[in-house]
Amino acid sequence: MIRILFRYTILFSLTLLSLSALSFSLIYLFPAEPVTTLTGITPQNLIQHEALMNQYHLNNSVIVQFADYLSELFAGNWGVSLISGQPLSKEIMLALPATIELSACAMFIVVLVGIPLGCYSGLRAYSATDFTINSISVTAYSVPVFWLAVLFILTFSLQFGWLPLSGRINLLFDIPPKTGFLMIDILLADNVDKAAAFSDALLHLILPVLSIAFMSTASMIRITRRSIIDVLNKPFIIAARSKGLSSKQIFFRHVLRNALLPILPLMAMQITTLITNAMIVETLFSWPGIGNWLIQAIYQRDYSALRMGMLAVSTLVVMITIAIDLFNRLIDPSREKYESVTI
Amino acid sequence: MSRFSLYDDEAHPSPWQHTWRAFKSSHIALVGLAVLLLFVFFAFFAPLVAPYNPAYQNTEALLIPPSWAPNGSITHLFGTDALGRDLFSRIMYGCRVTFGTSLLVVIIAMLVGVTIGTVAGMLSGVRSSVVNHLLDALMAIPTLLIAIIIVGILGSGLVNSMWAITLALIPQFVHHTRSFVRGEMKKDYIQSSTLDGASNLQLFYHSILPNMIEMLVVQGTLALSIAVIDISALGFLNLGAQAPLPELGAILATGLDAGYLAPWNIAIPGVTIFLMVLSITIVGDGLRSALRKRVNR
Numbered sequence: 074m075i076r077i078l079f080r081y082t083i084l085f086s087l088t089l090l091s092l093s094a095l096s097f098s099l100i101y102l103f104p105a106e107p108v109t110t111l112t113g114i115t116p117q118n119l120i121q122h123e124a125l126m127n128q129y130h131l132n133n134s135v136i137v138q139f140a141d142y143l144s145e146l147f148a149g150n151w152g153v154s155l156i157s158g159q160p161l162s163k164e165i166m167l168a169l170p171a172t173i174e175l176s177a178c179a180m181f182i183v184v185l186v187g188i189p190l191g192c193y194s195g196l197r198a199y200s201a202t203d204f205t206i207n208s209i210s211v212t213a214y215s216v217p218v219f220w221l222a223v224l225f226i227l228t229f230s231l232q233f234g235w236l237p238l239s240g241r242i243n244l245l246f247d248i249p250p251k252t253g254f255l256m257i258d259i260l261l262a263d264n265v266d267k268a269a270a271f272s273d274a275l276l277h278l279i280l281p282v283l284s285i286a287f288m289s290t291a292s293m294i295r296i297t298r299r300s301i302i303d304v305l306n307k308p309f310i311i312a313a314r315s316k317g318l319s320s321k322q323i324f325f326r327h328v329l330r331n332a333l334l335p336i337l338p339l340m341a342m343q344i345t346t347l348i349t350n351a352m353i354v355e356t357l358f359s360w361p362g363i364g365n366w367l368i369q370a371i372y373q374r375d376y377s378a379l380r381m382g383m384l385a386v387s388t389l390v391v392m393i394t395i396a397i398d399l400f401n402r403l404i405d406p407s408r409e410k411y412e413s414v415t416i
Numbered sequence: 417m418s419r420f421s422l423y424d425d426e427a428h429p430s431p432w433q434h435t436w437r438a439f440k441s442s443h444i445a446l447v448g449l450a451v452l453l454l455f456v457f458f459a460f461f462a463p464l465v466a467p468y469n470p471a472y473q474n475t476e477a478l479l480i481p482p483s484w485a486p487n488g489s490i491t492h493l494f495g496t497d498a499l500g501r502d503l504f505s506r507i508m509y510g511c512r513v514t515f516g517t518s519l520l521v522v523i524i525a526m527l528v529g530v531t532i533g534t535v536a537g538m539l540s541g542v543r544s545s546v547v548n549h550l551l552d553a554l555m556a557i558p559t560l561l562i563a564i565i566i567v568g569i570l571g572s573g574l575v576n577s578m579w580a581i582t583l584a585l586i587p588q589f590v591h592h593t594r595s596f597v598r599g600e601m602k603k604d605y606i607q608s609s610t611l612d613g614a615s616n617l618q619l620f621y622h623s624i625l626p627n628m629i630e631m632l633v634v635q636g637t638l639a640l641s642i643a644v645i646d647i648s649a650l651g652f653l654n655l656g657a658q659a660p661l662p663e664l665g666a667i668l669a670t671g672l673d674a675g676y677l678a679p680w681n682i683a684i685p686g687v688t689i690f691l692m693v694l695s696i697t698i699v700g701d702g703l704r705s706a707l708r709k710r711v712n713r
Contacts, residue, residue, distance in 0.1 A: 091550065102569045208444075211701065215694035217645050219652045220668065220686035227675070227682070342555070349558040353649055364560070368653060371564050379568050387557045394556045 074403070081399045088391050096384040097142050103376040107131060111142075113153035113161065113377035146384075155375045164366065164378070165385050170253030171241065172362035173389075176351050178278055179285040180344070187290045188336075191297025192329070198302050206294065213291035218350045222284040222357045229280060237277050239359035246270045281358045285350045289343055296339050300332040307331070334405050341397040348390055431710065435630075438706035445702025451695035458511040459519070467493075468502035470509040470662045475500050479678045494684050497667075498674040503681065507688055509662040514651075515692060517578055518643035522636055525582045529589025530632065534620055536590060537597025551594075555587040559646050567655045574663065577656035581646045585639050592635050593628070600624050630707050637700030641693045648689050664689050 100110045108125050109115050116122035126132050130141045145151070151161040194206040230238040241255050242248065246265060248258050259270045304310065305328060313323050352364025359365065363386055370378040429437070439445055458465075474496065481488040482495040482503075494503035536547045563580035570576045600606055600623075609623050650656030651665030659666065664685050671681030 099565065099569075104569070104571075211697055212694065215641070215690055215697050217648060217665075217686065217689045217693065219649055219665070220682075220689065223668075223672065223675075223682060224686070227679070231676070345556055345558050349560045352558065352560050353653065356653065367561070367564055368655075371567055371655065374568070376568065379564065383561055383565055386561055390558060391556045 077399070077402055081395060081402075085391075085395050088395070089388060092384060092387050092391065093143060093146060094139065096380050097139050099376075099380045099383070103379070105374075105376045109155065110376040110380060111152060113155045113158075115155070151381050152377045154370075154378045156370075156373050156378070161378060161381045165363065165381060167250060167253050168361060168363040168366040169385060169389065171255070171360060172348070172351055172355065172364060174254050174256065175278070175281055175285065175355070175360060175362060176344075176347055178282045179289065179347060179351065182282060182286040183289045183293050183343070183347075186286075187293025188297050188333075191294040192301055192324075192332075194294065195298040195301025195305070195332075196324070196328075198298070198305075203298075207298065210291040210294040213287055214295070216287060218284060218288055219353050219357065221287055222281070222354050225280045225284055226357065236280050237273075241277050241361060242270065242274045243277075246273065281351075281354050281360055284354050285347060288350060289347050292343060292346075293340075296336055297332070300335055301328060304328050304332045334401070337397060337401045341394045344393055344397075345390060348386070434710045435703070435706045438709045439702050442702050442705070445698055445706075448695045448698030448702065451691060452699050455511050455515050455692055455695065458508050459515045460512075462508040462512040466505040466508045468505040470501065470506045471660055473499045473501055479674065481678070482680050482684070485680075495678070495680050497671065497681050498678070503667075503684060506662045506667055507664070507684060510664040510667050510685065511688065511692070513574070513657065513662060514644060514647055514664045514689070517574065518640055518647055521578050521582050521585065521643045521647070522639045525585035525639060526589055526632060526636055528582075529586045530593050530628075532586070533590040533593025534597050534624070537594040538601065538616055538620075551587050551590055555591065557584075559584040559642075560649070563646075563650055563655060572655050572658065574651075574657040574661060577647060577650040580650070581643055584646070585643060588639065589632075589635060592631060596628055596631055597624060600627065634700060634704050634707065637696055637703065641696040641700070644689065644693050644696065664692075 100107045103110050106116075108122065108129070108131060111129055111131070112125060114125065116125055129145075130137050133141075149162055151165075153160050154164060157164070190206055190210075194203040197203045226238060229236045237243070246269075248255065248262050248265065248270065251258050251261050255274050256271075259265065259267055259274065262270075310323065310327060313327050318326075348364075351362070352367065354360070355362045355365040356368050363382060367379065367382045367386070369375075370382060439449075477492065477496050478500045479498060480492050480496045483490045483493050485495070488495060492502050492504065494507060496502055497506070532547075532551075536551070539547065559581065562584050563577055566576055566580040566583070570579070597620075606619060606623055609619055614622070647656060648663065648665030648668070651663040652669045654666070654669060657663035657666045659670070668682060668685040668689070671678070671685060675682045
C-alpha cells in the first residue's frame with residue numbers, strides 16, 4: 074500500500090517535471106522573443122530588455138534558467154498575458170473552474186446514463202433491445218461534437234428560444250467570482266435571488282453539457298456492455314448460478330463489481346476526450362472556460378498565455394488520470410497494471 | 417460441423433477468408449463498408465467525378481438551395497454557398513482532403529507507434545518503466561491542446577494539424593502494441609523460437625507481427641474515426657485547413673456565416689462527416705466481431 078503510494082508520488086512528480094520542462098522549452102520554440110514568451114512583457118528598449126533578461130536569468134545556462142522557471146512557477150509568478158496584461162495565474166484560476174464545472178456535469182451525465190444502459194444491454198446481449206441501444210450508441214458516437222453543438226444552438230436557442238445561447242449566467246445577476254465555481258459562488262453571494270440565479274445557471278448549463286456528454290455517453294455504453302458480456306462468460310458466474318443465487322444477487326454481487334473494475338482505467342482515458350470536446354464546445358457557447366481562453370489565445374498569438382494554459386490543462390488532466398489509476402490500483406491490487414477491456 | 421478428415425476437404429479457407437465470411441454475415445457491416453468505399457472512391461477520384469471546380473465562384477448562383485428544395489436546381493445537386501461555389505463538388509473534394517489526410521495520419525502514427533510499442537514491449541526493468549510512464553503522460557494531454565501548441569509553434573495549416581493529430585494518435589498505438597507484445601513474449605511459441613536462436617528482430621517480424629495485424633486493423637479503424645473527427649474539428653476552429661482549401665470542417669465553419677439563410681450549408685457538411693465516421697465505426701465494429709467469432713471458433 075505504502076509502496077504503491079510512494080510509486081505514484083514519484084510518477085506524478087516526474088510527470089509534472091517533464092510537463093514543466095515541455096512548457097519551459099516552449100519559451101524557445103514559439104516564434105517570439107524568449108523574454109516575451111516567458112514574462113508576457115514586450116520590452117520597449119534595450120535597457121528594459123537587459124533588465125528582464127537578468128531578472129529571469131536568461132543569460133545563464135539552460136539548467137539555471139529551468140531551475141529559476143520552476144521556482145517562479147511554485148511562487149505563483151506565472152507572468153502576464155501578452156494581450157490583456159493581466160496576471161496569468163488570476164486568469165487561469167478564473168477560467169479553469171468554469172471548465173471543471175462543465176466537465177464534471179458532463180461526466181456525471183455520462184456515468185448516470187452510460188453505465189445503467191450499458192449494463193442493461195450487456196445483460197440482454199444480442200437481443201432486440203441490446204441491438205437498439207447498441208446502434209443508437211454507435212450513431213451517437215459518430216456525431217461530431219462541433220456540429221452537434223451548432224445544431225443544438227440552431228434548434229433550441231434560435232428556432233424555439235427555449236434555452237440561452239451563450240455564457241454561464243444572465244448578465245443581470247451580479248455574482249462576484251470567489252471560487253470560480255458558479256454554483257458555489259451563487260451560494261456565497263449576498264443580495265442575489267439565489268433560487269432564480271441557480272435556475273438560470275442550470276438553464277445555461279444544459280446545452281453545452283448535453284453536447285459534451287453525447288459522445289462520451291455512447292462510448293461509455295459500449296465499454297460497459299462489452300465488460301458485462303465478458304464477465305458473464307466467466308466460470309464463476311456459472312458457479313454462482315449453480316449455487317442457486319437469484320439473477321439479482323448474481324448481478325449485484327458478482328457481475329457488477331467485476332465488470333466495473335476494468336472500466337475505471339478506460340474512464341480515465343475518456344476524460345481526455347471529454348476535455349477536448351469541452352474545449353471545442355466552450356468556444357461555440359462562449360463559455361468562459363480554459364478551452365475558450367486557450368483558443369482565443371492562439372487566435373491572438375498570445376504566447377505567454379499558451380505556455381501557461383498548456384501547463385495548467387495538462388497538469389489537471391494528468392492529475393485526474395493518475396488519481397483514477399491509483400484508486401483503481403488500491404481497490405484491486407491483484408490487477409496487472411496495463412490490463413484493460415476492449416470496446 | 418466438425419471436420420472429419422482434413423484431407424477430404426475441398427478447400428481450406430485462409431484466416432482472412434474466415435474473417436470475410438464472418439464479416440459478410442452482418443448486413444449492417446456490409447452497408448457500412450459500401451458507404452466507406454464510396455468515400456474512398458471520392459478520396460481518389462474527386463477531380464474526375466466532381467461537376468465543378470471546388471474553388472470556382474459563380475456570382476450568378478449565390479445560395480441556391482439543394483436540388484430537392486422547391487426552388488433548387490439540378491445543376492447544383494447540394495446547392496451553392498455564399499460565394500456561389502457548388503457544394504457537391506466541395507463536399508467531394510472535402511472527402512478527399514479530410515479522408516485522405518486522416519488515412520495518411522493513421523498510417524504514419526501506426527508505423528511509428530508499432531515500432532516504439534514493440535521496443536517498449538520487449539524492454540524490461542527501469543528503461544521500460546520510464547518509457548511507459550512517459551507515454552502515459554503523453555496520452556493524457558488532450559489532442560486539441562497538442563494541436564494548439566503545434567499551431568503556436570509552426571502556424572496554422574493542414575499539414576501542421578496533421579502533425580498534431582499524428583502526435584496525439586501515436587501513444588494509443590504504442591499502448592496497444594506494447595501490451596500485445598508483452599503478452600505474446602510470454603507464450604510458448606516465442607520461447608521455442610528464442611531457443612532456436614532467433615534475434616529480437618526476427619522474433620518480431622516472423623512471429624509477433626503476423627499475429628498482431630488483426631489488432632492493428634481494428635485499432636486502425638478506431639484511430640481513423642478519431643482522426644477524421646479531429647481534423648475536421650481543427651478545420652472548424654480555423655486552426656487546421658485554411659479557407660480556400662475544401663476541408664469538411666472548414667466548409668462547415670464557412671457555412672455558419674450564412675447559416676440562418678442557407679441551413680443546408682451547415683447540414684450537408686455535418687452529415688458527411690457524420691456518415692464518414694459512422695461508416696468507419698461500423699466497419700471497425702464488424703471487423704472486430706468477425707475476428708472475435710473466428711478466434712472463438
